Each structure stands twice: as structure tokens, then as C-alpha cells.
Amino acid sequence: MWVLTEHLAVESLTDGCSDCAIRTHSICAALDHAEVETLGKLGRRRSLKAGEPLIWEGDESLLVANVVTGMLKLVSSTADGREQVVGMVYPTDFIGRPFGATSHHSVTAISDATVCVFSRSDFDIFASEHPALEHKLLERTLEELDRTRKWMALLSRKSAKEKVAIFLLDMAQRLPNLNTGSVREGAQPKFELPFGRPVIADVLGLSTETVCRQLTALKREGILEFPTRRSIRIAQWNMLESVTRAE
């Protein structure tokens, strides 16, 4: 399993937050040194293996967290059991539902991951006393809402092929820089997927088979290459981008 920024995987919070990899990219950036230390005392590091759940849908909202390394998915299930991934969580992202009674979706690791966990009530109180933190959280929540709405339009209006293309471009831009936060400069034409086809299907609201067919179609067209199962090389970036906007 490919671990993102693995050199920090065993770091403990008792070491303090000042050398935290995401210190300046998470919501903690809103706090000064002393405040971060105070908040740090309320939290603890937790490691998750790929597939391990952190929060269950419908449970009382007991914890919130910052993602330090790895990726997680948010899943919402309809009343009759069908599920849909409603969000992907990257390092520096904030997880959980402050100020709320229950979690409306589950949170599960899709690669090995490390998170910095707080009890929700502790966090709520701390946040209320630190408007700058709440402001940062508000900004992030607004951004997340924008992203979620865009994704929603994608899910309901894009064809399978477009979805796959968009997913790959997204991944290619996000993955190489995961350890440094949300920076997305020049794209890497080759990258390793931290998970398999079923997860892609899950995220895009497609079946595994359909994802496969689209991937092989893109390979046949010379747009993609697969050196190994988990690695993807984007041979024709521009072509892939044009697939994005209808066929």
C-alpha cells in the first residue's frame, strides 16, 4: 500500500504540533503558537488502515478530526441501503460535524491514513472561544459546499466516460502534492492510484465494469497507459481534457 507522507505516520501529538506536517495548511493555521499547543493537548493521533471506518452514518457526532496523511471517503446511504460516496477527503482537510447532533454520513479510510482526532464537545468549546478558527472553518466549509455542488452536477449530468476522465485529471493534480496540502501546480503525467477500480466506481456512482470499459477505451485511443494495475500514465493530457467536455 502506498502511504502518503509516510515519514510522519507514527508522530505523536505529545511531541507538540509545531512540527506537524499540516500545521500551516489545516484550519490550525488560524491559530498562533500557544493556541495550537492548547488545541494539540485536546487531540490525539490515530492511524487507520485502508478500509477502516472512522465515523458511522447516523451515529451521534462524537469526534472531529484533521487529516494528516492518506485519503478517506464520505458515504451517504439512502433509506433502502444503496450507497453513494458524497465526498473525498485529502490531507489537511477537516472531518466531522461540529455543533451538530449526528453524523449524516460515514467516514472511511480508502488508503492507510493518519488523522488528528478531537472530541467534538472539546472542539466545539475551543472553537467558540477562537473566532479566527471558526472563520477558517467557515471558509473551508463554504469551499467544500462549492466543491460538493460541482460534484453533484457531475454525478447527475456527465456520461461514464466523462466522469472517468474528470476523476483522473482530478487525481493527477491532487495526488503528487498531497504531502504539501492543496497546492496544484503543473500536473504529473504519471501517478499511482492509492486504491483499485471498485473505489473509483464507487466514487463516480458507476459499476466497476463500466469504469473498466471506459479505461480500456481511453487506452485504445492512446490517451492513457497502464504500466502496472495501479499506475496510470496520461499520454495525451489535452485529449483527456477534451473528453471531459462531452464526446
Place this chain on the structure above:
Amino acid sequence: MWVLTEHLAVESLTDGCSDCAIRTHSICAALDHAEVETLGKLGRRRSLKAGEPLIWEGDESLLVANVVTGMLKLVSSTADGREQVVGMVYPTDFIGRPFGATSHHSVTAISDATVCVFSRSDFDIFASEHPALEHKLLERTLEELDRTRKWMALLSRKSAKEKVAIFLLDMAQRLPNLNTGSVREGAQPKFELPFGRPVIADVLGLSTETVCRQLTALKREGILEFPTRRSIRIAQWNMLESVTRAE
């Protein structure tokens, strides 16, 4: 056209906010009397006719607003022109994108509506000086994010029939109480739609024809009745609820 809480449609902000219909249900509830008056001086009332746009997708984010009466839709378009409704806005809801450069979706009235508009920069500054307001806004944004994610699961996983059923139940619970905010007690079995089939289709990510077919199907099954085009009677509430969870 059916105007929600029409008695306030011409109220002017120069009358002050103290008798505003949504004074205690919007984010303004976080403010005390003096603060509300200060904020009120920054805003102005604006009436919108059904179909009239308030904010264009991609535009610089210049204004934010509270919805006083009526309903609006948020629309996100994909790069190639296809559109999807990504949110419905009810009275007391907050519109717009504070602290952000651009609007990521358009906002358009789907019934006649009244909104209380602020310049985004004015609002940003005022909000920064009033943590209680920001806190309220954060709570609302978190709720909206939860709702949006639920809706996302619905859009990608539910069948046409289920979507229509869910939409009607939602409407039936929200509509009768629109003027009093988000209260949703006992459901009214009959109500008037403030818009036509095309808008329903739009919201559910379906074609008008499909919405029609599902509605007539539900009529044939004795679950619904249509006294007029715009009014809907839910003859079998329980039946409709069970349609909601697969067929």
C-alpha cells in the same frame, strides 16, 4: 402566481428590521437589536419575479442575501453547457458566497420572491466584526452541506419514481410552513406547487416527460390526485412514503 407571505412583499428596509418576517429565523437572529439595525442599513430589499436571475455562475461574487419570501434555485453548469440544480433556497435561507472571489453557481427565482441584499464586501467586514453572526452562518453552512450531500446520494442512486415521491413529500412538508421558516410539523395532504413540471424535472435531474410519466403512474395507483395542474393531493401518504424506498 402564488406569492409566499405576500403581505410583506413591498416592505422596505428603511422601515427597519425589527418587524422583518424572518428577523428571528434568519442568520440575523444571532444579532441584538442595535446590531440588526446596523446591518439593516447596509442592505436593501429586492423583489424578483419568477424566473429572474439574481446571481450568475462565474461572476465575481458581489452580493449576498437573505431570502424573505419565495423560492430560488441554485444551478451549476458543466463545461459543456448541461445544467443541474444543486440546491433549493427557501425563506430565511442565506444566499451567496461570502469570503470568496467568484460564485460557482447561478441563483434564480423559481417563484416570485423577495430578498434582502447586501454587498459582499460590506457583509464580509460586518461578519468579521461579529463572531456570533459568523458562527450562525457556519452552522447553516454545515447544515446545507449535509443536505446537499444527502441530495447528491438521492440524485445518483434513486430511480425516477423514487425521486418524484421524495420530492413531493419534501414539498408537502416544507410548503405549508414557508412563511414561518423551517418548521415542519404535521404534513398537509394537499398543496399548491409554486412552479410547473419542468422545474421539478430540473431539480430531480430528469426530463419533463419522465416526471409526467411517474406522476400519472402514481395517479393510476391511487396515491396521488391532481384537482388542478398546480395542486397535488396526496391520497395515500403511507403508500407514497413506501415508494420512496424502492419499488
Place this chain on the structure above:
DNA sequence: CGCCGATTTGATCGTGGTCAACAATAGTGG
């Protein structure tokens, strides 16, 4: 080399979109 899970390919089917015709309603002016 042989096994197991992940991926790929193939065949079939159902849902919902599209295009086209038709019906019903709401407006409009005589």
C-alpha cells in the same frame, strides 16, 4: 507452477432520454 482476488471482456436487459404528436389549460381579444 498454481492459486486467489482483482480486472477485463462479453451478452443481455431495463431505465430513462429524445423526438414527435397530441391534449388540456390559461390567456387574449372580439
Place this chain on the structure above:
DNA sequence: CCACTATTGTTGACCACGATCAAATCGGCG
């Protein structure tokens, strides 16, 4: 009040996309 028109809603025929089920193939690992 009644044509007449424009708009909105309804129905039908057909088709494409993607789901599903089943089978084949690949790749990693003992």
C-alpha cells in the same frame, strides 16, 4: 361568452447508456 392562440402537460415510439450476470484473463505471491 366564445373562439383562437400560446403555453404547459401528457402520451407514444424508439434508442442509448450503463447495470447486471457470467465467464475469461491477468497479476501477485506462496
